[in-house]
Amino acid sequence: MRGFQLLSTVVHRDPANQQALGAHLGIDRTVLTYLIDDLVEALLVERVPAPSDRRARKIIATPHGKERLKELENKVREAEAELLVGLNVEQSAQLAHLVSELSTSIHRAQPGMNPCEEMDALG
Structure with a gap:
């Protein structure tokens, strides 16, 4: 699930760098690194120098990843x-809107929490 979320974010939101990607998804840096490593190994994404800061890395989808x-x-x-x-x-x-609102509300209250996991905990 996290791999899908990461790949979708890279393609549809185009975060400026790896740090922005992690912040958007609410994924800790160390976990994010392992997740990206797995997607790189699967040839779905690649790390390239970020245009705004050559020391930072930007994650982009490969044609296979797209x-x-x-x-x-x-x-x-x-x-x-x-x-x-x-x-x-x-x-x-209406259902899609309500689920999105709930997920956003959970993310605002606990930015580091995975909204899917939190919704599971509510059940």
Whole structure:
């Protein structure tokens, strides 16, 4: 899950450097390093010098990483459609909005906490 989140953030948000990526995802530096190492090894991302500071590293998706993200996003869409089959379009949008609001609220209250894990803990 964290790999998907990282890859999605790199592609869709284009953080300036590795530190900004970690801050956005709320991932500790040491954990982030291991996660990036795994994605580099899988040829999904690469580290390049950050344009704003050559000492810092920017994480970019490889062509393979971008293609893999598209595949994963399609699987997520299919799973969402299956899960929400009993709801109309308006209800689906309302549910997505409420879940997003809850996740954002959790992130604001505890920036280092993974919102998915916190929501699991609520259950």
